[in-house]
Amino acid sequence: GENVEQHPSTLSVQEGDSAVIKCTYSDSASNYFPWYKQELGKGPQLIIDIRSNVGEKKDQRIAVTLNKTAKHFSLHITETQPEDSAVYFCAASPKVTGGGNKLTFGTGTQLKVEL
């Protein structure tokens, strides 16, 4: 099955700096790579995703890059703000029987944006 590794486990940045979180995956059949943000006591929420037919996607201060050959993808947050502080999870998913999405998650990165 799929195995997703995520680094770093904790990341502390100054407000206004950039933050980068990296993930690798093992299953070459995976074709969908979302990033979720989880605030304390809440469920994960999708912030951006990318499919294997594109190499980069951007949405305001958030961007994701994908290198299919190397099987790694990264999340980039620019101009970080205190409200960006949360746990971020990467995930990977192949097509599955029944048309659903069986996401395999990384172990998470605790991002802290300091004033």
Next chain:
Amino acid sequence: NAGVMQNPRHLVRRRGQEARLRCSPMKGHSHVYWYRQLPEEGLKFMVYLQKENIIDESGMPKERFSAEFPKEGPSILRIQQVVRGDSAAYFCASSPAASGNTGELFFGEGSRLTVL
């Protein structure tokens, strides 16, 4: 439009008791997924269901755990004879049928189980 609804939000059980966690998917969603999150860890896939069918239960422990998604009513994750190691946050997610599926899973707020 209500999101994924899970209840109870918090549940305390003694060892040996049963825990039942409920999940109502978003309106119009027919796929339900259950994930378990241990403290300081990521989310681990447990089971993927459609109405009246278990599609993939490869992440479910072989004993004591079961899940259902009946034709009417919420999906239920049932844990029998709970042990301390079952203490975790259990998240339910839903997605539309394949034709409307963008890939996104919509998560509920989770049910936090504590076994004393």
